[in-house]
Amino acid sequence: MSSTEHEAFLRDLREKSLRQQEQFIGNIKQRLGRSGQGGEPPAHPFKGAPDFWQEFELKQDERVNLFMDNWKKAGGHAVQLRTMEEAKRFIVQLSKDLSAKQLLIQNQEELHAMELDRSLNGAEVSVWHQQQGLSVAAGADIGVVVVDYAAAYTGSIIVTSSPDKGRSVSLLPTVMIAIIPAERLYTRVGQVLAHFNGSIREQMPAGIHFISGPSRSADIENDLTIGVHGPGIVYALVVTNE
Amino acid sequence: MSGASHEGTSPSTVKERAEIALNNEFLRKAVKFTTERLRTGKKSASEEHGNWDLWRERGRQIRLHTIAHLDYYLSQFIENARANGVHVHFAATSEEAVELTMAIAKEAGARSVVKSKSMVSEELHINAALEKAGIESVETDLGEYIIQLAGEAPSHIIIPAIHKNRYQIAELLSKEAGKELPPDTSILAGFVRRKLREKFLEADIGMTGCNFAIAETGSIVLFENEGNARMVSTVPKTQITLMGMERIIPTWDDLEVMSTLLPRSATGQKLTVYMSGITGPRRPLDGDGPEEMHIIIVDNGRSLQLGDPEFQELLNCIRCGACLNACPVYRQIGGHAYGGTYSGPIGAVLTPSLNKNIMEWDDIANASSLCGACYEACPVKIPLHDMLVYLRNRKVKNGKRMMLESAGMKGFKLVMGNHKLYESAVKIGRAGQVLVKREGKIKAKIGPLKGWNSYRHLSALPKQSFREAWQELEKDLKQEMREMTAETKQRMEQALKTRKGGGNSHEQH
Numbered sequence: 001m002s003s004t005e006h007e008a009f010l011r012d013l014r015e016k017s018l019r020q021q022e023q024f025i026g027n028i029k030q031r032l033g034r035s036g037q038g039g040e041p042p043a044h045p046f047k048g049a050p051d052f053w054q055e056f057e058l059k060q061d062e063r064v065n066l067f068m069d070n071w072k073k074a075g076g077h078a079v080q081l082r083t084m085e086e087a088k089r090f091i092v093q094l095s096k097d098l099s100a101k102q103l104l105i106q107n108q109e110e111l112h113a114m115e116l117d118r119s120l121n122g123a124e125v126s127v128w129h130q131q132q133g134l135s136v137a138a139g140a141d142i143g144v145v146v147v148d149y150a151a152a153y154t155g156s157i158i159v160t161s162s163p164d165k166g167r168s169v170s171l172l173p174t175v176m177i178a179i180i181p182a183e184r185l186y187t188r189v190g191q192v193l194a195h196f197n198g199s200i201r202e203q204m205p206a207g208i209h210f211i212s213g214p215s216r217s218a219d220i221e222n223d224l225t226i227g228v229h230g231p232g233i234v235y236a237l238v239v240t241n242e
Numbered sequence: 243m244s245g246a247s248h249e250g251t252s253p254s255t256v257k258e259r260a261e262i263a264l265n266n267e268f269l270r271k272a273v274k275f276t277t278e279r280l281r282t283g284k285k286s287a288s289e290e291h292g293n294w295d296l297w298r299e300r301g302r303q304i305r306l307h308t309i310a311h312l313d314y315y316l317s318q319f320i321e322n323a324r325a326n327g328v329h330v331h332f333a334a335t336s337e338e339a340v341e342l343t344m345a346i347a348k349e350a351g352a353r354s355v356v357k358s359k360s361m362v363s364e365e366l367h368i369n370a371a372l373e374k375a376g377i378e379s380v381e382t383d384l385g386e387y388i389i390q391l392a393g394e395a396p397s398h399i400i401i402p403a404i405h406k407n408r409y410q411i412a413e414l415l416s417k418e419a420g421k422e423l424p425p426d427t428s429i430l431a432g433f434v435r436r437k438l439r440e441k442f443l444e445a446d447i448g449m450t451g452c453n454f455a456i457a458e459t460g461s462i463v464l465f466e467n468e469g470n471a472r473m474v475s476t477v478p479k480t481q482i483t484l485m486g487m488e489r490i491i492p493t494w495d496d497l498e499v500m501s502t503l504l505p506r507s508a509t510g511q512k513l514t515v516y517m518s519g520i521t522g523p524r525r526p527l528d529g530d531g532p533e534e535m536h537i538i539i540v541d542n543g544r545s546l547q548l549g550d551p552e553f554q555e556l557l558n559c560i561r562c563g564a565c566l567n568a569c570p571v572y573r574q575i576g577g578h579a580y581g582g583t584y585s586g587p588i589g590a591v592l593t594p595s596l597n598k599n600i601m602e603w604d605d606i607a608n609a610s611s612l613c614g615a616c617y618e619a620c621p622v623k624i625p626l627h628d629m630l631v632y633l634r635n636r637k638v639k640n641g642k643r644m645m646l647e648s649a650g651m652k653g654f655k656l657v658m659g660n661h662k663l664y665e666s667a668v669k670i671g672r673a674g675q676v677l678v679k680r681e682g683k684i685k686a687k688i689g690p691l692k693g694w695n696s697y698r699h700l701s702a703l704p705k706q707s708f709r710e711a712w713q714e715l716e717k718d719l720k721q722e723m724r725e726m727t728a729e730t731k732q733r734m735e736q737a738l739k740t741r742k743g744g745g746n747s748h749e750q751h
Contacts, residue, residue, distance in 0.1 A: 009349050013329060020332040021320065024541070028487075029313045031548035041318075042311040046303035048495030049502070050296050070512065130529030134477065137530075138443060154513040163527035167476045171469060189513070190498035196459065196519070197494040201325060204459055206531050207476075208519035215469040216515055217431065219385030219401060221408050222276055225431040228384055229438065230469025230516070 049190050058187045063152040064238050067185055070155025074213025075226055076234040087179055087237045088114040094177070094235065095123055095142060104128065104140035104173060107164035111144060111179075128166040137168035142175045143231070149192045150185040154212055157236065158192050161207035170211060176231040178211075182240045259579040269405045273397075273576040276404050277567040283510020284564055284619070291506060301503045302623045304496050305558035312548070312557075315457040315490045316539070322460025326522030329536045336366045336542045343368055343449075343482060346536055347377055350480050352446035354378040356438075358464070358471035359386055360451025361399065361561060362484040362540055364583045365596075368449075380441045382470040384434055391418060397577030397585065399563040400508050405576060438470070448474035448532065452485035453561070454500055458493045461521040462537065465504060465514045472516055481523070481532035487539050488557040494519075500560060503621035507562040543596035552632040553595050558622045559588055565626060568619035571610055587616035587626045591633060608634070 068078035117125040149158040215230030288294040333339035372379040385403035396402030412425040524531030566586030577585035582593035616626040
């Protein structure tokens, strides 16, 4: 299939779609008893969480404790560390303990600064790269990410995609290590969502992923199984930078 | 599904299907156990979170508002999704959605498709269509994968393989592995992980459903625990998302409310392990994610509820399954007895509404004790028990009773009206079936069994009959009934009054 033929195929679909849209939306309007264009945005008085919830706010040490508590309850491992240097030592030790052969890190400043390859003999450290990222991720034992945000109340980390941050790094390896700078840890999910609310569309990442523990399933006789498709072993390293 | 069709074509009634379900001891226990676990999970999660009714009310308001302005929000979503580079398509019927999917798959030269869980795709029977075209279609949710291997349909919206035990699952997976696998959960799950990992990496197309679609940015949101929906939307080059036209919410802020209600109501989790917001295909310099993204917006009977004062609120449903777990009837008979894509109280109302054929599906509305537990459980407060009454009401109004049914009912009445006659009828059946019973099944297509056995095999009459099992069911029902709150009682009385008042008049909720 040549690319021009494919473009023609998509163009045909688009024309058909535009024709059908009129009918589709027209039918909805008619069923709702509305006529005309009516392009004005409707007033939305019940937007978002109830007011009392918007005032709910924890102090940083409470946030850290609640986050770690939730993460552990979901079946993950969580530690509180003071510096990125401590985080580096933790990653090196864990890689040795697990006899990891392949580490994959996001192309992030904080991770480059760790120079993990210098401290790890016998393990290969790859950096996420847009060309062959997926195949490297498929073979990696450990994926390391620095999170964009975290939410304490649900015990969630939030990672977003970009040319430097692959979606696969937090998904394909057997083990995931997430570094959470404490200042990116919020109390509520809503505080994280607010970053995307009303965003300029061009600046939206293609993938926004909330992760709240190891991959799990209870589909076989309600028996909890960990690591069904995503990483079954997940570490959260909360770095307080004191 | 690739197996026998579970919709429409079945000649049986809910009562007959329920008898089969009630005869299956394991299914009954599994359904009871699972629904109990989920129900308890929901209860403690909502109690721990606190102010649950305030959250429910907020959820209801957001859904009511969005559906009331669906023309505006859907248009906004379409415009933004297109600007993100998504190819948006429309399907008025399930056939149109299948046609679109097949056209995209053929154009991509696809040999295999990986799917994450989607109830809309169950409505379409897309797997059968793909397989007919020689394209492999793999369900990747663990439970869905198991029932796909078994050639069955999901029996629970959240735990689709609720009716299979580990020995049955080990047998199915052993066939797939080409070697004997022990009935050990972690070994079985480990096999599926390896097997499906290959499938993800080979697949040309990833198909997803859509829990919510955010109008403001043209994003779709997926909730899941296994990571298979992330796989499906990360690895293949082409992504096709099937979206019910009512899945819209206005903003990311509103997602906080939905993400508070949905996981707690479904499984008792604070949040599912993964919640992914996907905004268009991969950006030009991104290293993964689909290069091409299609969203097919499906009507398939949904717009029929718009403007219907009695049923419009059905469109508020967020597909959590809490009403199934709360329903004493579902807990006894399981999902397959309902015979449609959606089971439980929501299925009892949604199936006839989507299919526009109340007459054919009328008996499903009777598979409810009208106790109101479904309404109590619903995170967006859909008055399902009221709707069940409206449905029965419309059926009676339509007034058509099929000749055969009336004749059958007379015989039924005669036999059922006299317990001695009934008991001897069953005894005659038990004795008579010796002639036709093979391995606990009756396969003969003779006499009254002809129509039924053309499609499947009737289970042999069990040692314990439905009537004998009824005592237990009735005991359970009575326990449930006690839980009816004053509010529900009032609603029910109001509904009765309105009905007595005659006609369609009914207050807007």
